[in-house]
Amino acid sequence: MNYLEQSFSVKFEYKIFFTSSLFNINNNTLIDFFKQKPSESLRKLFFVVDQGVADAHPNLLTDISTYFAGYPEVQLIKEVMIIPGGEAAKNDIAHFDRIVEAVNGFGIDRHSYIAAIGGGAILDLVGYAAAVSHRGIKHIRIPTTVLSQNDSGIGVKNGINYNGKKNFLGTFAPPNAVFNDEEFLATLTDRDYRSGISEAIKVSLIKKPEFFHWIEEHADELVSRNKVSMNHLIKLCAQLHLNHIGGDDPFETGSARPLDFGHWAAHKLEQLSNFSVLHGEAVAMGIALDSTYSFLKGMLTEEKLRRILKTLVKLGYDISNPYIQINDLESPILKGLAEFQEHLGGKLSITLLTDLGTGEEVHEMDQQLLIKASKYVRDFTESSSTTTAYES
Amino acid sequence: MNYLEQSFSVKFEYKIFFTSSLFNINNNTLIDFFKQKPSESLRKLFFVVDQGVADAHPNLLTDISTYFAGYPEVQLIKEVMIIPGGEAAKNDIAHFDRIVEAVNGFGIDRHSYIAAIGGGAILDLVGYAAAVSHRGIKHIRIPTTVLSQNDSGIGVKNGINYNGKKNFLGTFAPPNAVFNDEEFLATLTDRDYRSGISEAIKVSLIKKPEFFHWIEEHADELVSRNKVSMNHLIKLCAQLHLNHIGGDDPFETGSARPLDFGHWAAHKLEQLSNFSVLHGEAVAMGIALDSTYSFLKGMLTEEKLRRILKTLVKLGYDISNPYIQINDLESPILKGLAEFQEHLGGKLSITLLTDLGTGEEVHEMDQQLLIKASKYVRDFTESSSTTTAYES
Numbered sequence: 001m002n003y004l005e006q007s008f009s010v011k012f013e014y015k016i017f018f019t020s021s022l023f024n025i026n027n028n029t030l031i032d033f034f035k036q037k038p039s040e041s042l043r044k045l046f047f048v049v050d051q052g053v054a055d056a057h058p059n060l061l062t063d064i065s066t067y068f069a070g071y072p073e074v075q076l077i078k079e080v081m082i083i084p085g086g087e088a089a090k091n092d093i094a095h096f097d098r099i100v101e102a103v104n105g106f107g108i109d110r111h112s113y114i115a116a117i118g119g120g121a122i123l124d125l126v127g128y129a130a131a132v133s134h135r136g137i138k139h140i141r142i143p144t145t146v147l148s149q150n151d152s153g154i155g156v157k158n159g160i161n162y163n164g165k166k167n168f169l170g171t172f173a174p175p176n177a178v179f180n181d182e183e184f185l186a187t188l189t190d191r192d193y194r195s196g197i198s199e200a201i202k203v204s205l206i207k208k209p210e211f212f213h214w215i216e217e218h219a220d221e222l223v224s225r226n227k228v229s230m231n232h233l234i235k236l237c238a239q240l241h242l243n244h245i246g247g248d249d250p251f252e253t254g255s256a257r258p259l260d261f262g263h264w265a266a267h268k269l270e271q272l273s274n275f276s277v278l279h280g281e282a283v284a285m286g287i288a289l290d291s292t293y294s295f296l297k298g299m300l301t302e303e304k305l306r307r308i309l310k311t312l313v314k315l316g317y318d319i320s321n322p323y324i325q326i327n328d329l330e331s332p333i334l335k336g337l338a339e340f341q342e343h344l345g346g347k348l349s350i351t352l353l354t355d356l357g358t359g360e361e362v363h364e365m366d367q368q369l370l371i372k373a374s375k376y377v378r379d380f381t382e383s384s385s386t387t388t389a390y391e392s
Numbered sequence: 393m394n395y396l397e398q399s400f401s402v403k404f405e406y407k408i409f410f411t412s413s414l415f416n417i418n419n420n421t422l423i424d425f426f427k428q429k430p431s432e433s434l435r436k437l438f439f440v441v442d443q444g445v446a447d448a449h450p451n452l453l454t455d456i457s458t459y460f461a462g463y464p465e466v467q468l469i470k471e472v473m474i475i476p477g478g479e480a481a482k483n484d485i486a487h488f489d490r491i492v493e494a495v496n497g498f499g500i501d502r503h504s505y506i507a508a509i510g511g512g513a514i515l516d517l518v519g520y521a522a523a524v525s526h527r528g529i530k531h532i533r534i535p536t537t538v539l540s541q542n543d544s545g546i547g548v549k550n551g552i553n554y555n556g557k558k559n560f561l562g563t564f565a566p567p568n569a570v571f572n573d574e575e576f577l578a579t580l581t582d583r584d585y586r587s588g589i590s591e592a593i594k595v596s597l598i599k600k601p602e603f604f605h606w607i608e609e610h611a612d613e614l615v616s617r618n619k620v621s622m623n624h625l626i627k628l629c630a631q632l633h634l635n636h637i638g639g640d641d642p643f644e645t646g647s648a649r650p651l652d653f654g655h656w657a658a659h660k661l662e663q664l665s666n667f668s669v670l671h672g673e674a675v676a677m678g679i680a681l682d683s684t685y686s687f688l689k690g691m692l693t694e695e696k697l698r699r700i701l702k703t704l705v706k707l708g709y710d711i712s713n714p715y716i717q718i719n720d721l722e723s724p725i726l727k728g729l730a731e732f733q734e735h736l737g738g739k740l741s742i743t744l745l746t747d748l749g750t751g752e753e754v755h756e757m758d759q760q761l762l763i764k765a766s767k768y769v770r771d772f773t774e775s776s777s778t779t780t781a782y783e784s
Contacts, residue, residue: 040739109735162496
């Protein structure tokens with residue numbers, strides 16, 4: 001056969017910095033990043049900021065401007081783009097267009113940077129616009145929520161929604177750097193603060209039993225917003241995600257997606273609720289459902305299941321929310337199975353649990369058993385709210 | 393400093409097959425590709441075809457359908473999408489939207505394939521839609537022009553235009569396979585057939601002197617559409633492009649872009665002519681201009697320059713086309729320098745010639761000298777059309 005063969009590898013490297021008050025002029029973390037990457041040409045830096053973050057931190061834009069004033073290493077674009085955060089940012093293509101237009105208008109080239117400050121949705125949106133503008137301009141992520149600091153903001157994926165399908169358009173494009181600033185967490189509502197903990201529970205349950213035990217033991221501290229505990233949770237969760245991504249399939253060419261434990265139901269549930277249920281909350285509900293299914297399937301002991309459910313309830317998750325209820329085979333959440341399969345491609349691959357800290361891929365889900373699992377979770381929450389019978 | 397570090401490599405591999413009558417049922421090249429990549433799940437295959445190709449090959453769609461009828465390895469999507477070819481395909485976002493909508497509607501997942509048959513513009517468009525749908529579905533390119541078979545169709549780039557800026561939106565995304573079918577070249581107009589030869593001249597001039605000598609010697613055969621000569625030209629040109637891409641910067645993170653020799657003027661000229669000048673023709677004009685500039689700059693001998701210009705004229709290129717004329721500092725083509733710099737990012741990097749087969753990067757262009765170079769090319773073509781004085 002007559003052919004030529006192309007073969008090459010591309011190396012990707014980036015750091016996730018953990019800091020406090022990133023734009024304080026005495027904090028060199030950010031400027032050192034630029035200084036350590038000398039450039040032959042002028043580097044512009046353009047910020048896109050989550051509306052909620054800008055509102056909660058009224059001095060932020062001034063701080064950014066003051067911070068870079070003394071540094072010739074970077075040419076800060078004075079105009080900052082503010083975009084409403086949350087899933088809405090990913091649903092309306094107009095936001096994507098605005099960013100691309102700004103890249104064009106401000107002359108942000110492939111050696112310049114676009115930095116996103118915000119929750120996961122803003123990071124996903126800006127990351128996508130950065131990845132496709134000029135075939136990829138440099139990109140910095142500054143996640144401001146627990147969820148984005150420990151999971152979505154530190155990985156290699158970006159995306160926007162299309163026709164209601166979550167992340168239908170996107171790429172795998174590692175950022176050039178991530179800066180996790182604990183100060184941004186201080187202004188989160190309790191609901192936002194807690195919701196991101198579920199991704200740590202998820203990764204602990206499939207990767208690291210000691211981490212799950214730690215979360216169980218520190219649930220009260222996490223709920224009371226103890227900073228030391230939260231910093232520990234975020235860093236360890238981030239590390240476990242990075243380890244997985246840096247493994248043998250960073251750009252997910254296979255069908256297995258263990259980090260998506262609990263996510264098939266979560267994605268559908270977010271959509272069904274029109275995103276009134278937050279991603280982290282939906283993941284907690286998905287974990288409850290799939291852990292219970294694992295028990296009913298005979299893979300996980302009931303004692304371990306109840307430890308999981310108890311921890312989720314303790315952290316304030318509404319794991320029997322009406323949107324995740326599966327009452328019969330017509331329940332809309334069940335459509336999430338087919339959509340999950342389609343988005344990943346190939347055969348259905350769902351991660352279940354065989355132990356606290358050990359996942360196992362299965363390729364079919366018994367829908368009758370899912371109905372039972374849903375009822376089990378509902379019964380569990382009803383009994384835990386009225387009695388302490390299950391507290392052992 | 394408190395940070396985590398992520399580091400991983402992603403390997404990319406694909407083959408470029410050279411064949412004849414790809415969809416003849418006795419040709420196993422295409423089906424063998426699928427058979428050699430067994431899949432656990434059903435693989436769908438969706439074709440997008442260049443209108444011009446479909447018109448010139450009225451049996452094509454039937455042939456495709458017949459070809460796959462006997463093979464359970466692939467589930468062919470019966471509906472084929474036809475898109476008008478040429479740069480217009482990249483200018484109107486509606487074409488991109490149609491493809492993404494089809495990926496959604498036909499349920500093309502990350503293990504399924506989208507195949508594009510057409511010229512470089514269609515391949516760029518479909519490649520981009522494939523790269524961002526589901527964060528990348530599998531993609532097969534079937535280039536049908538000389539230009540796309542020897543250059544654009546076999547590389548790693550895709551893209552569409554935005555606000556008149558060429559390839560403003562795009563990604564680096566290697567195809568899963570490329571199939572070069574010589575039969576598609578047979579129906580090209582002489583103009584289309586010849587225009588793509590300029591990319592071979594380009595790569596020969598910066599990489600391989602023997603190849604330039606070969607083109608000089610076989611110019612008449614190429615003009616008379618000798619198949620053996622054209623097959624040789626395409627394969628060697630493709631190999632040289634692949635070698636370069638597979639080198640140390642496949643995704644072009646640096647500013648140097650030697651394969652873009654002659655392209656700064658070419659890109660602008662295509663735009664100025666509203667794409668009435670074909671890409672290959674524009675590249676030939678850009679090569680003439682930058683080679684002449686190299687001579688006037690004292691880098692290249694006049695004898696070697698004249699060999700280049702003579703070869704370009706012999707192949708029918710209109711190298712003193714009004715659009716590339718630079719009469720004064722206000723000539724619009726000169727804006728191409730700044731736009732080229734912006735698209736690549738960083739400092740201006742232009743490849744000039746120091747010899748037939750040897751390029752050298754420079755970082756500034758003397759605009760007065762470009763005016764002189766433009767006049768030199770014009771004088772050359774005038775004298776070669778009226779006398780044979782320069783034929784030595």
